[in-house]
Amino acid sequence: xxxxxxxxxxxxxxxxxxxxxxxxxxxxxxxxxxxxxxxxxxxxxxxxxxxxxxxxxxxxxxxxxxxxxxxxxxxxxxxxxxxxxxxxxxxxxxxxxxxxxxxxxxxxxxxxxxxxxxxxxxxxxxxxxxxxxxxxxxxxxxxxxxxxxxxxxxxxxxxxxxxxxxxxxxxxxxxxxxxxxxxxxxxxxxxxxxxxxxxxxxxxxxxxxxxxxxxxxxxxxxxxxxxxxxxxxxxxxxxxxxxxxxxxxxxxxxxxxxxxxxxxxxxxxxxxxxxxxxxx
Numbered sequence: 001x002x003x004x005x006x007x008x009x010x011x012x013x014x015x016x017x018x019x020x021x022x023x024x025x026x027x028x029x030x031x032x033x034x035x036x037x038x039x040x041x042x043x044x045x046x047x048x049x050x051x052x053x054x055x056x057x058x059x060x061x062x063x064x065x066x067x068x069x070x071x072x073x074x075x076x077x078x079x080x081x082x083x084x085x086x087x088x089x090x091x092x093x094x095x096x097x098x099x100x101x102x103x104x105x106x107x108x109x110x111x112x113x114x115x116x117x118x119x120x121x122x123x124x125x126x127x128x129x130x131x132x133x134x135x136x137x138x139x140x141x142x143x144x145x146x147x148x149x150x151x152x153x154x155x156x157x158x159x160x161x162x163x164x165x166x167x168x169x170x171x172x173x174x175x176x177x178x179x180x181x182x183x184x185x186x187x188x189x190x191x192x193x194x195x196x197x198x199x200x201x202x203x204x205x206x207x208x209x210x211x212x213x214x215x216x217x218x219x220x221x222x223x224x225x226x227x228x229x230x231x232x233x234x235x236x237x238x239x240x241x242x243x244x245x246x247x248x249x250x251x252x253x254x255x256x257x258x259x260x261x262x263x264x265x266x267x268x269x270x271x272x273x274x275x276x277x278x279x280x
Contacts, residue, residue: 001025002177003058003090005049006068008036010137011096014170015066016042022174027058052080059088064177067120068096072233074112082123092126094177096169099133099187100240103247109236117185126182130172133189133248134163134240136269139199143277146211152200153214155221156242160193162251165264167272172258186254191263193249202267206274218242 002019006012007028019026020039027043030036038044045058049069059065065085069076085093101113120127142152169188175181194202197213204211216224218238225234240248255263270277 001027001062001064003027003029003055003062003065004068005029005047005055005066006070006096007038007044008032009068010135010166011169011173012066012068014167015173018170018174019177024178027062029055029058049076049081052077052084055081055084056088059085059090062088062090064092064094064179065090066094066096066173066177069113069116072098072110072112073116076116078116078119079123082119082125086124090125092128092177092179092182093120093123094128094130094173095120096173097129097131099131099189099248100236102131102185102187103245104236104239107236107239108232126179128176128181128183129185130169130176131185131187132164132166132169133187134161136163136165136190136199136266137273138163139203139266139270140273140276142200142203146203146207146277150210151212151214152196152203153216153220154196154200155216155218155238157197157213157215158195159242159244160195160198161241161244161249162189162192163194163199163266164188164190164255165266165269167269168255168259168263172255175258181258186258187250187252188255189250189252189263191251191265193251194266199266199270202270203277206267206270207278 007016008030016028020042028038029045029047031048047054097113100110104110105114200213
């Protein structure tokens with residue numbers, strides 16, 4: 001059995017479906033109290049990573065666990081989570097980390113994730129670590145302004161990053177969870193650099209209507225992001241968006257190496273989600 005935490009998120013939902021389609025026995029773990037829709041044959045268990053003991057029933061009999069933590073995971077007792085998993089007999093842990101845990105391991109925003117990586121490597125079960133870069137699905141944050149005013153405001157409009165389709169992260173996870181990738185750290189990116197201005201142009205093409213791009217100042221972006229992100233995460237995110245390192249702009253070969261196909265483009269992601277982005 002494979003246990004997927006964060007099963008209602010952008011990666012988790014697709015991962016649960018891919019594993020179920022492969023014939024694996026799957027338990028989807030989510031924190032919310034509302035019932036969630038899962039594929040036929042998938043078990044659902046309500047648990048909170050902040051309360052590691054709540055995971056124990058879900059992990060009984062599990063061979064592998066996909067560990068997806070919110071934010072940087074600084075609020076979690078990861079050692080306790082891994083101890084519960086080991087006591088339950090889990091043989092393999094696949095951690096969804098972040099590219100910045102490797103590129104900015106000492107930053108206030110991402111040092112907690114690097115510490116979680118270290119704990120996973122040292123805990124005892126076999127491990128694989130996935131380090132995705134920026135998500136294509138972050139463009140959902142633009143949907144309201146596109147609908148209301150036909151505009152998108154973002155900082156650093158001409159700075160390119162190789163954003164990744166969350167479904168590609170899920171596909172990599174579904175491939176490595178059954179085993180054969182132990183002790184590997186995979187950096188997951190899209191196939192090309194994409195600037196915010198280019199992503200808005202892709203969205204306009206998919207939606208079939210003009211969308212105006214508005215350059216935000218870093219200060220304007222900071223004020224907006226502080227409404228839903230902790231200050232250290234805001235500063236770390238702005239640093240990556242505005243002054244990415246060479247490694248953060250590198251096109252990683254890892255998605256293609258694991259899946260045997262290239263990662264999907266942002267335009268392909270947008271085309272699949274046109275209904276969610278459309279004003280109608």
